[in-house]
Amino acid sequence: MDVNSHAEELASDLGVDKEEVKADLENLLEYSVPIDEAKQSVRRKHGGGGGGSSPTPDAVDVGEITTDHDGVTVTVRVLTQGTRTIRYQGDDLTIREGEIADETGVISYTAWQDFGFEPGDSLTIGNAGVREWEGAPA
Template identity: 35%
Template sequence: MNKVNKALKEVDNSIENYDEEKVKQELNELINQYKVPVDQAISSIIRKYQDSTTNRAGKKQIKNIESDESGIEITGRIIRKTPRTIEVEGEERDVVSGTLGDESGIINFTAWIDFPYEEGDVIQIRNGYTREWQNQPELQIGDYTDIAQAEESVPSLEKFKSPKKVTIQEIDKVYLAKVEATIIDVLERSGLIMRCPECNRVTKGNECQEHGEVEPEPDLRIKAILDDGLGTVQATLPQEVTQKLTGISLSEAKEMARDALDRSVVEEEMKEVIGETVIVKGRSIGNNFLVNEIEKPQWAPKEKAKQILDKLKEMEA
């Protein structure tokens, strides 16, 4: 039996309802013309035909996409695009990661193939598939995915990039979220922290988990739990936001730590914000909400409640 017939037999064990002549021809091309290793030819054909015969998700709105689906067809605007190099089984690969959005929601993607599109472009994707990443479906654009520029009307880039007021439960459904919530806890490793100058990781003493002994740089942050009555989320407030909320600058924090001979005094001071209601804007990444803007509500909740009560009394009178 020649290589192609052998491969066809293998393929036949895994897929159903396919055109045997067509598959045989494709296997022949891969094995004899392109000299693809037989195993690889078999698995790529199986993948291709499985995609087209099982679990076909078809045309979808982004919010309805789930993990581990294949045959996905969507149209969306590229909101963000970042080229990355990642290591897969010891080999470096160039990929593009980013975020796509339509009127229903957003989804993060990874493109494993040439991706000649830019932020703002509207693209139609056919035969995409999803994997689960940090509890969210992530769209995969691979060898068998077709991409084309599209004309369909999708909200503008500007609209995607302006914050939307949502509840904490909906925080990962929008690109930039605006949430009103109460700080119910300030977590450990808040306050004055030290970071590795190479990778930004928080160091233990002078030790970076990745780079060993380094000369760490001080930074200020709060890791907090936010609660809006419907849900909770862990939020990270970077230096600028922390300073705006607490009124403590990095140099003041360093002074406090120096005077007390102890960095943890800053963390203790940060706990003063527990119980405060804030309006925050930011992006949800994995299980963390990265805050880039903070403000206090125009009315403190107590005053707001009193104001509403007064109005009700007026109406009754």
């Protein structure tokens, strides 16, 4: 299936403009994001949930997360939070990254926007994408 077909399908499911969806997909694919993950990201952006069989993923423990998971929901405590500026499509963007944990494990995170949380805060994070970073889920 080509990008146009994916965009048309998503736009129809989400009730949004196909060209906007296509631009979002192409942007993510340009950065080597796998198509399934790109589609999940576009669904989240436009309020369509994870796009799987269940609109709200079941909660999982951090220690159970693998790269086979996608769209997970976790209840965690923020251990660390830092910011870093990256160049993305010609623009300087500030991302947040750090570690979160529950009683079963610790995992790294990256957030592309400021959600206002700080170390020590307890959060429930829904529909979070999981990727591999340096050989481990992140």
